[in-house]
Amino acid sequence: MKIGLDTMGGDYAPDSTIGGALLAYKEMPATDRIVLIGDEQVIREALVRKKADPEVFDIVHAPEVIGMNEPPSRTFFRKSRSSISVGFSMLGDHAIDAFTGAGSSGAMMVGSIYSVNVIQGVIRPCTAALIPKENSGVGILLDVGTNPDTKPDVLYQFAILGAIYAEAVHKIIDPKIGLLNIGEEDIKGNVLTHSAFQLMKDMRDFRFIGNIEGRDLFNDRADVIVCDGFTGNVIIKLIESMHEIIVRHGRSDDFIDRFNYENYGGTPILGINSSVVVGHGISNAGAIKNMILLAREMHNVGLAGKIKDTLIKFSEINHF
Amino acid sequence: MKIGLDTMGGDYAPDSTIGGALLAYKEMPATDRIVLIGDEQVIREALVRKKADPEVFDIVHAPEVIGMNEPPSRTFFRKSRSSISVGFSMLGDHAIDAFTGAGSSGAMMVGSIYSVNVIQGVIRPCTAALIPKENSGVGILLDVGTNPDTKPDVLYQFAILGAIYAEAVHKIIDPKIGLLNIGEEDIKGNVLTHSAFQLMKDMRDFRFIGNIEGRDLFNDRADVIVCDGFTGNVIIKLIESMHEIIVRHGRSDDFIDRFNYENYGGTPILGINSSVVVGHGISNAGAIKNMILLAREMHNVGLAGKIKDTLIKFSEINHF
Numbered sequence A, B: 001m002k003i004g005l006d007t008m009g010g011d012y013a014p015d016s017t018i019g020g021a022l023l024a025y026k027e028m029p030a031t032d033r034i035v036l037i038g039d040e041q042v043i044r045e046a047l048v049r050k051k052a053d054p055e056v057f058d059i060v061h062a063p064e065v066i067g068m069n070e071p072p073s074r075t076f077f078r079k080s081r082s083s084i085s086v087g088f089s090m091l092g093d094h095a096i097d098a099f100t101g102a103g104s105s106g107a108m109m110v111g112s113i114y115s116v117n118v119i120q121g122v123i124r125p126c127t128a129a130l131i132p133k134e135n136s137g138v139g140i141l142l143d144v145g146t147n148p149d150t151k152p153d154v155l156y157q158f159a160i161l162g163a164i165y166a167e168a169v170h171k172i173i174d175p176k177i178g179l180l181n182i183g184e185e186d187i188k189g190n191v192l193t194h195s196a197f198q199l200m201k202d203m204r205d206f207r208f209i210g211n212i213e214g215r216d217l218f219n220d221r222a223d224v225i226v227c228d229g230f231t232g233n234v235i236i237k238l239i240e241s242m243h244e245i246i247v248r249h250g251r252s253d254d255f256i257d258r259f260n261y262e263n264y265g266g267t268p269i270l271g272i273n274s275s276v277v278v279g280h281g282i283s284n285a286g287a288i289k290n291m292i293l294l295a296r297e298m299h300n301v302g303l304a305g306k307i308k309d310t311l312i313k314f315s316e317i318n319h320f
Helices: A015-026 A040-047 A072-078 A081-093 A105-116 A152-170 A191-201 A229-247 A286-299 A303-318 B013-025 B040-049 B073-080 B085-090 B104-115 B152-170 B191-200 B229-248 B283-299 B303-318
Strands: A002-006 A035-040 A060-061 A098-101 A126-133 A136-143 A175-179 A207-212 A222-224 A267-270 A275-278 B003-005 B031-038 B056-063 B098-100 B124-131 B138-142 B176-180 B207-212 B222-227 B265-269 B276-279
Touching: A002 A015, A002 A081, A002 A286, A015 A035, A015 A286, A035 A040, A035 A081, A035 B265, A035 B283, A040 A060, A072 A081, A072 B191, A081 A098, A081 A105, A081 A267, A081 B191, A098 A286, A098 B003, A105 A229, A105 A267, A105 A275, A126 A152, A126 A229, A136 A229, A136 A267, A152 A175, A152 A267, A152 A303, A175 A191, A175 A303, A229 B229, A275 A286, A275 B283, A286 A303, B003 B013, B003 B085, B003 B283, B013 B031, B013 B040, B013 B283, B031 B040, B031 B085, B040 B056, B040 B176, B073 B085, B073 B104, B073 B176, B085 B098, B085 B104, B104 B265, B104 B276, B124 B229, B138 B152, B138 B229, B152 B176, B152 B191, B152 B222, B152 B265, B152 B283, B152 B303, B176 B191, B191 B207, B265 B283, B265 B303, B276 B283
Parallel strands: A002 A035, A002 A098, A035 A060, A098 A275, A136 A222, A175 A207, A175 A222, B003 B031, B003 B098, B031 B056, B098 B276, B138 B222, B176 B207, B176 B222
Antiparallel strands: A126 A136, A126 A267, A267 A275, B124 B138, B124 B265, B265 B276
C-alpha cells in the first residue's frame, strides 16, 4: 500500500514530517511505501539533514502550501499545486491508499469531502480522538471539532461510526456507547442531547449504555463517547493543556504521559471513502509516525468498507 | 449577618455540614451567625458527636429533605418543611442574609428564582465556578450547568455577571472576558458562539478579549470565561475527575491540589436578589466551610446590589 504524507503540514515541518516518516518506515513492511508530498527540494534537503536514504520513499513535488489561516475551501481549490490538494487528488485517483497531514485541518476536511467523497448514507463525516482510560486502553471521543453544530440524528450516526472505528481499528470488542451529557437521568441535558438520548435508547444498532458525564471520560463506563464537535473540541484542547501543565511542573510519569497527544498520532476523519488522518499542528516526529501508522491500520482493516457495509445493513433494517 | 446552611444537603451530611459550619464559625467575627437548618434532633446529635457548643449557632427545625433524584420544582413546593424550602423562605423574608447548601442543585435554583427573585433585567441567572490559573489566582467560568441551552444575548449577559462577580468577590481588577470557542478567529465556532462574538466584539460594557479555546482555561488570557451551561458543566466535571486521577496515582502536590474543588466551596448563583451558593454533592467539611465563607463575602460586598446597579446603568446607555 501507499500512504501519502503532507510533508509541509505542521508547525515543525518539514523536519517533524520527514523525521516521522523515517520512524514509521522502520515499523512497516517493505511492501508499504510512504509518499512524501511537498516541495521536492525542501524534502530532499530535509532527507539529507537526517542522513536518510531518499530511495525508501516516493517523492511527489507539490510546490504550494495552504497556510493555517487561509480560508480552507477557497484555498484548497485555488492552490491546486499545494501539498494537501495534490495529496487528495492522488487519493481520489487511487494513486495512494491513505493520506495524512498535520496542516490546515479545514483543508483536510474539504479534500476529504470533495476528492474522496462521503460514504453514501453518512449525514456528516466527523473526527475522532483517542482518550486514555485510567485503568488501561483507550476510549474514542467523537466529534472533536468538525461539526460544531450537530443534530440528534447526526449524533446517532456518530455512535455507529465510533463503534465501527473502535472495533475495527482499536480492537475494542462490542464497544459500549455513551452519550456525553450533564446528568445521568433521561431528562438531563440540552435540547440536542435530550433528543439524541430518545433516538438512541431503544435502538439496537449499537450497545448504548446511556448518558455519561464529564467525570466519566477516563473511566470504563463507555468505550465510545458521542458529543457535538464544539464540546469535543473544547475537551481535547483542555485535556492537552492539563497534561502540558502537569509535565511543566515536573509531575509526569508513565501514567500521566498517556495523556500526551503524541501517542495517538492524530484524528481520523470518519465517514469518507478512504483513510485520512489529520495530525496536530504541533506534531513532532513521534506524533507524525503514529499518524502514519494509524492511517495504515485504517486502510488495512478496511475501515471505510466496513462503515459502508454497516450503513447499508442498518438502512435495510431501519428503513431509513 | 446571618448565613443559612442546609445541614441535610450533601452526600456526607450532617457530619460534613456541621463540621464545615464549625470550621467557618472559627473564621468569622462574633457578629456573624450561622443558621443551621434541618432536622433539629439530627443537628443536635451531630453537634454532640463533634463536642461543639450548640449556642454558637442558630438552629431552625426543618424535618423534611429534598432527595437528589426528586423533581426539583414540584418537590420544592410540596416539601415546604424541607431544609431547602425553609432556607429559601427565610431568605425571602430576610430572616437570613445568605443561604448555602450542597443538596439538590435543581431545588436550590428553584428556590433562588421563586423565593428570592431574579434581579430585574437579568434574562437568566447562572452558576459560576472558579478555575485555578497555572501561574496564580483564579479565573471564573460561567455558566456551569444552569442553562444547558443558551442564546447569544444570554451569553453576553453572563459576561457582565461574571465581570462584576470577579471584581467584587475575587478582587480581579478590570477582568478580561473571553468567549470559550473552538478557534481564535472571529468566524470560528457554532451558531451560538459566532453570534455571541458579534454581540460582544464592539461593546464597551466589559473588557472583551475575544475567543479563547479549551487550552486557554488555565492560562492568563482571560479572567472570566463565558460559555453555555452544557459545555461549562462538562468542563468542571472533567477537571475534577482529572484531579482525582492524578491524586489517586500519588502525583499530587501543592500546585496540582489547586485543582481540588474543595478549595472553592461551591458555585454561586448569579443574577438573583440575594447571596446563594450551591455546594458539591460530595462536599466534605472543608468544602462546606468555603461555601459558607463565599456566601458571606458575596453578601458583604453587596454583589446582588452591584449587579442590579450595573444592569440599570447599561440599560440606560444601551437602551435595551
